[in-house]
Amino acid sequence: MKQVVYILVATALTYACSYALGSLLLRTLSVKMRRGEERFLSFIAGSGLLSTIVFLLTAAQVAYKGVFLAASAVIIAAGFWRRAYLPVEAMEELEPLRWRIAFWILFLGFGWFYVGNALAPECSPDGVAYHVALPAHYLRDHGFRPITTNMYANLSQGIEMLFEYAFSIGKHSAAAMVHFLFLLTLPFGLRAYGRRIGRPRAGMIAALLVYLSPVFGRDGTVAYVDVAAAAVVFAMFYALELWREQRTTGAAILAGLLAGFGFAVKYTLGVGVPLVLGAIVAGSRRHWKQGLRAAAAAALFAAVMMAPWLIKNWLFVHNPVSPFYNTLFPNPYVYASFEQQYREFFRHMNGVQLPEIPAEATVRGERLAGLLGPVFLLLPFALLALRRPEGRRLLLAGAVFLVPYFGNIGTRFLMSSIPFLALALAMVLDEFRLVSPLVVALHALLSWPSVLPLYAGTYAWRLERPNWSAALRITPEETYLLQARDDHQMVRRLDAVVPAGEAIFSPAIGNSAYHTRNLIGPFESRLGNRTYDMLFRATIDDLRTTRRLRFHFPALTARRLRVVINVRNDQPLAISEVRLWNDSKELPRDPSWRLRASVNPWEVQSAFDNSPLTVWTVGQRTEPGMFLQIDLGAVRTVDEVTVDVPEVQRWADSQISVDSGDGVWKSVPNQPTQDKLDWPPRMRRAAIEEMKASGFRWLLLRDGELLADDFVERSAQWGVHQVEYANRCRLWRLE
Amino acid sequence: MPMPARVALTAAALLTISCSPPVIEYAPPPQRVLPGGVEANLPMFVRISEPNIEKHVVQDVLSDQPGAAWRWTNQHPRLKVLIDGDPANSEFVVEFTVPGVVLKQTGPLQIKFLVNDHIVGSGRYPTEGKQVFHTPVTREMLSNPDQAVFGMDVDPVYVAPDGVKLGVLLEAIGFRQAAAR
Numbered sequence: 001m002k003q004v005v006y007i008l009v010a011t012a013l014t015y016a017c018s019y020a021l022g023s024l025l026l027r028t029l030s031v032k033m034r035r036g037e038e039r040f041l042s043f044i045a046g047s048g049l050l051s052t053i054v055f056l057l058t059a060a061q062v063a064y065k066g067v068f069l070a071a072s073a074v075i076i077a078a079g080f081w082r083r084a085y086l087p088v089e090a091m092e093e094l095e096p097l098r099w100r101i102a103f104w105i106l107f108l109g110f111g112w113f114y115v116g117n118a119l120a121p122e123c124s125p126d127g128v129a130y131h132v133a134l135p136a137h138y139l140r141d142h143g144f145r146p147i148t149t150n151m152y153a154n155l156s157q158g159i160e161m162l163f164e165y166a167f168s169i170g171k172h173s174a175a176a177m178v179h180f181l182f183l184l185t186l187p188f189g190l191r192a193y194g195r196r197i198g199r200p201r202a203g204m205i206a207a208l209l210v211y212l213s214p215v216f217g218r219d220g221t222v223a224y225v226d227v228a229a230a231a232v233v234f235a236m237f238y239a240l241e242l243w244r245e246q247r248t249t250g251a252a253i254l255a256g257l258l259a260g261f262g263f264a265v266k267y268t269l270g271v272g273v274p275l276v277l278g279a280i281v282a283g284s285r286r287h288w289k290q291g292l293r294a295a296a297a298a299a300l301f302a303a304v305m306m307a308p309w310l311i312k313n314w315l316f317v318h319n320p321v322s323p324f325y326n327t328l329f330p331n332p333y334v335y336a337s338f339e340q341q342y343r344e345f346f347r348h349m350n351g352v353q354l355p356e357i358p359a360e361a362t363v364r365g366e367r368l369a370g371l372l373g374p375v376f377l378l379l380p381f382a383l384l385a386l387r388r389p390e391g392r393r394l395l396l397a398g399a400v401f402l403v404p405y406f407g408n409i410g411t412r413f414l415m416s417s418i419p420f421l422a423l424a425l426a427m428v429l430d431e432f433r434l435v436s437p438l439v440v441a442l443h444a445l446l447s448w449p450s451v452l453p454l455y456a457g458t459y460a461w462r463l464e465r466p467n468w469s470a471a472l473r474i475t476p477e478e479t480y481l482l483q484a485r486d487d488h489q490m491v492r493r494l495d496a497v498v499p500a501g502e503a504i505f506s507p508a509i510g511n512s513a514y515h516t517r518n519l520i521g522p523f524e525s526r527l528g529n530r531t532y533d534m535l536f537r538a539t540i541d542d543l544r545t546t547r548r549l550r551f552h553f554p555a556l557t558a559r560r561l562r563v564v565i566n567v568r569n570d571q572p573l574a575i576s577e578v579r580l581w582n583d584s585k586e587l588p589r590d591p592s593w594r595l596r597a598s599v600n601p602w603e604v605q606s607a608f609d610n611s612p613l614t615v616w617t618v619g620q621r622t623e624p625g626m627f628l629q630i631d632l633g634a635v636r637t638v639d640e641v642t643v644d645v646p647e648v649q650r651w652a653d654s655q656i657s658v659d660s661g662d663g664v665w666k667s668v669p670n671q672p673t674q675d676k677l678d679w680p681p682r683m684r685r686a687a688i689e690e691m692k693a694s695g696f697r698w699l700l701l702r703d704g705e706l707l708a709d710d711f712v713e714r715s716a717q718w719g720v721h722q723v724e725y726a727n728r729c730r731l732w733r734l735e
Numbered sequence: 736m737p738m739p740a741r742v743a744l745t746a747a748a749l750l751t752i753s754c755s756p757p758v759i760e761y762a763p764p765p766q767r768v769l770p771g772g773v774e775a776n777l778p779m780f781v782r783i784s785e786p787n788i789e790k791h792v793v794q795d796v797l798s799d800q801p802g803a804a805w806r807w808t809n810q811h812p813r814l815k816v817l818i819d820g821d822p823a824n825s826e827f828v829v830e831f832t833v834p835g836v837v838l839k840q841t842g843p844l845q846i847k848f849l850v851n852d853h854i855v856g857s858g859r860y861p862t863e864g865k866q867v868f869h870t871p872v873t874r875e876m877l878s879n880p881d882q883a884v885f886g887m888d889v890d891p892v893y894v895a896p897d898g899v900k901l902g903v904l905l906e907a908i909g910f911r912q913a914a915a916r
Contacts, residue, residue, distance in 0.1 A: 608763045
C-alpha cells in the first residue's frame with residue numbers, strides 16, 4: 001500500500017502544481033472565464049508550464065527528486081498565496097438534473113474501471129519502451145544526454161516531462177495516473193464549452209461520447225500521451241474561442257501557448273499553430289493592427305513552448321524535427337530511407353485501406369489498435385452542425401487535427417480531432433431530445449469493458465477488468481508484471497548480468513522501463529538498422545555483397561575519382577567495397593586518401609574497410625548523380641575500378657568519373673561487367689566482430705523472431721554464448 | 736549602392752556562408768581482417784542438459800528444468816540436428832537409462848533406434864540402468880543432407896496414472912566422432 005500512497009501523492013502533486021501554474025497564468029493574462037472553464041484551462045495550461053519547467057530543470061542537469069519537490073513547494077505556496085485554488089466565479093449548473101445524474105453515474109461507473117487499470121503496474125508496450133522508459137532514463141542521468149540510438153528520444157515529449165516529474169516520486173504507475181488526469185479533465189472541458197455556446201446538453205453528450213469511448217478509456221489509463229494530446233488541443237481551441245469573444249492579447253497568448261504545447265506533446269499537433277494564427281488574423285479583419293499584434297503574441301508564446309524541443313534536437317541529433325524530415329536535415333542518426341518505410345507502414349497500418357477505416361476504428365479495433373465505439377459511425381451526421389457558426393468552427397478544428405491522421409491511421413491518432421467532432425455530433429443529436437439519451441445509453445452499453453469482446457476483434461486494444469489486487473499492490477508488482485509481460489523476467493535479469501555501459505542489441509524486446517541497461521533496437525537508429533542488416537547479410541544469400549561491378553578501361557591518370565550512380569530506385573543503393581586497380585594489382589588504400597559521398601557522408605568509410613559485411617548506403621531513395629568520391633592525394637594510374645554490391649541489387653548501375661588533377665570531371669566511357677564473388681567463410685563470426693567494434697557486447701533474442709533459430713543452431717559459428725534463458729527470451733554474450 | 740542594399744547583401748552573403756554544409760570527408764579506415772580458419776562445425780550430438788535442448792526436440796520428449804541431465808521420453812521421441820560437415824566417419828550414439836519403475840510395470844523393453852526414419856538398430860533391455868547404443872554412421876542414415884532426425888521407438892511403455900506414456904530417461908543422442916567415445 002505504501003507504493004500506492006506514493007503514486008497518489010505524485011499524481012496529486014502533478015495536478016496541484018499544474019493547476020496553480022495555470023491559474024496564476026490565467027489571472028496574469030486577465031482572461032475572463034467561468035468556473036468550469038477556469039478549472040479545465042488552469043490544469044491544461046498549467047501542465048504545459050510544468051512540463052516546460054521540468055524540461056528546463058532536466059536540461060540544466062538538475063533532474064533530482066529533491067529539486068522537483070522544492071519546485072513543487074514553491075509553486076503550490078505561490079498558488080495558495082495568490083489564491084490560485086479559489087474559483088473566480090460560482091459554478092454555473094445549466095444542464096438538466098437528469099442529465100447531471102446520468103453523467104455522474106456513468107463517469108463514476110467507468111471511472112471505477114479506469115482507475116483500477118491506471119493504478120495497476122504500468123506495462124503498456126509504448127509505455128515501457130519509451131513514454132516511461134525515457135523519463136526514467138533522464139532521472140537516472142539527472143538530465144538530458146544525447147541519445148542517438150533511439151529515435152523516440154527525439155520526439156517532442158511534453159507529457160513525458162510530466163511523467164518524469166511524477167515518476168521521481170511514484171515510479172511507473174504515477175506516469176499512467178498523470179495521463180489519467182487528462183482523461184478525467186477533458187469531459188469537463190467539453191461540458192464547459194457546451195455551456196458557453198448555450199448548448200449545455202450537447203456539452204454533456206460530447207463529454208460522455210469521449211469519456212466512455214473504449215480507446216480513450218484504454219489509452220488514458222496507461223502511460224501514453226494521446227488523451228492528453230486531445231485535451232491540450234481542445235484547450236487551445238477553447239482559448240481561441242475566448243479570444244474571439246474578448247479580443248484580448250491575454251487570450252491570444254493563451255491560445256498560442258497551448259498551440260505550442262500541442263507541438264511539444266506531439267509534432268503532428270503543430271497544425272494547431274497555423275490554426276490559431278490564421279483564426280486570429282482572419283477574425284481581425286476590421287482591426288487588423290490589433291489582430292497582427294495578437295497573432296504575434298500568440299506566435300511568440302507558441303514558439304516559447306516549441307523551441308526547447310527543436311533546440312534540443314538540433315544540438316543532439318542535428319535535426320530539429322528528428323526523426324522526420326531527414327532528407328531536409330541530413331544527419332548521422334536516422335536514415336531517410338528508414339523514415340520513408342516508417343511513414344509508409346503507418347500510412348497503411350496492418351494493410352488497412354481507406355474504406356476499411358470507419359469499421360476498423362469504431363467497431364473492430366484490431367488492425368488499427370483501438371476502437372472509438374460503434375456510435376461514432378454516426379459522425380457523418382456531425383456535418384449537420386455546419387448550419388451553426390459554433391458547429392462550423394468545431395468542424396474546422398476537427399478537420400485541421402484530422403489532417404495528420406492520414407500519416408498514421410492508428411485509431412489513437414484520431415483522438416485529437418474527436419473532441420471537436422463529438423461536440424459537433426452532440427449539437428446535432430441534442431436537437432432530437434428522445435434520440436440523444438438513447439445514443440448515449442447505447443454508447444455506454446457498447447463501451448462497457450465486458451461487452452466489448454462480444455463485437456470487437458479478438459485482439460482489439462481495449463480495457464481489461466481491473467485487477468484491484470495488483471492496483472493496490474496486494475499482489476506484488478513483480479508478480480503482476482511477470483504475468484503481464486513475457487519479457488519481464490529477462491529484462492529484470494539484465495541489471496544483474498550485463499555490466500553497466502555495455503550495449504545490448506535487442507531486435508524484438510524494447511522494454512526499457514524496468515532496468516537500467518542500454519537496449520538498442522533494430523529500427524530506432526542508423527546503428528540499429530546497420531547492425532540488423534549486417535546480421536541478415538551474414539545469413540541470407542541474396543543480401544551477400546557478392547555482385548561485383550567491374551569497370552575496366554585503358555589506363556588513365558587520376559587525382560580524384562568518383563563512382564556516380566546512374567539509376568533511380570526506391571530502395572537505397574548499398575556498396576560494400578570500392579577498389580581501384582592498375583595492371584591487375586589493387587592500389588593499396590593510403591591514409592592520405594580522402595573519401596567523400598554526396599549523400600550519407602558519415603558512413604563512406606564502410607565502402608573502404610575491406611569487409612563484405614559493412615556497406616555505405618545512400619540512405620534514401622537512390623537518385624542518379626549521387627556519388628562516392630576518392631581523392632587520391634596525388635595523381636595515380638588506374639585502369640580498373642570494382643564496386644561490390646549485394647546480390648539483391650541487380651539493378652545497381654553506375655559510371656566512373658575522373659579528375660586528372662585539373663579540376664575538370666570527365667566520365668570514363670565504360671559499361672561495367674558483373675562478376676559473382678565467393679562469399680568468405682566465417683562471416684557469422686565476422687558479423688559478431690563488427691558488432692563488437694560498434695560497441696555491442698550482448699544480444700537479446702526471443703524464440704521465434706527472425707534470426708533466433710540461427711543463433712541457437714549455429715551459436716558456435718556466430719561465436720556467442722547463451723548466458724540467460726527466461727520465458728523464451730535468450731541473452732547471448734558476444735565472445 | 737545605397738546603405739540598406741549593402742546591409743542586405745552582406746547579410747545574405749553571411750547567411751549563405753553560414754548555411755553551407757561543411758565538407759565531410761574521411762581517410763580510409765583501418766582495414767578489417769576477416770576471421771581466418773574454417774567454419775566451426777555444428778554439434779550433431781545433443782546432450783539433454785544443453786540450454787537449448789528444446790530447439791532440438793521434435794516430439795515425445797517431456798519438458799523439464801533447463802540443464803536437467805535427463806528427460807523422460809514418451810513412446811516415439813524424436814530430436815533433430817543440422818548436418819554440418821561429413822559425419823560419415825562418426826557413429827550414431829544414444830545414451831539413456833532404463834528406469835526400474837517402467838520395467839516393473841511393463842517387463843523388458845524392446846527399443847528400435849532410428850535416423851531419418853531408417854531403423855539403424857534395436858535392442859531388448861530387461862534390466863534397469865544406464866545404457867549406451869552405438870553404431871557406425873552409414874550412407875542410408877544421411878538421406879537428408881541438411882538435417883538428421885534421431886529417434887527411438889520404445890515398446891511397451893508405462894502408462895502413468897495421469898495417462899502419460901513413459902519410455903526411458905534420455906541423456907544424449909546424435910552423431911559423434913568414434914574416437915571421442
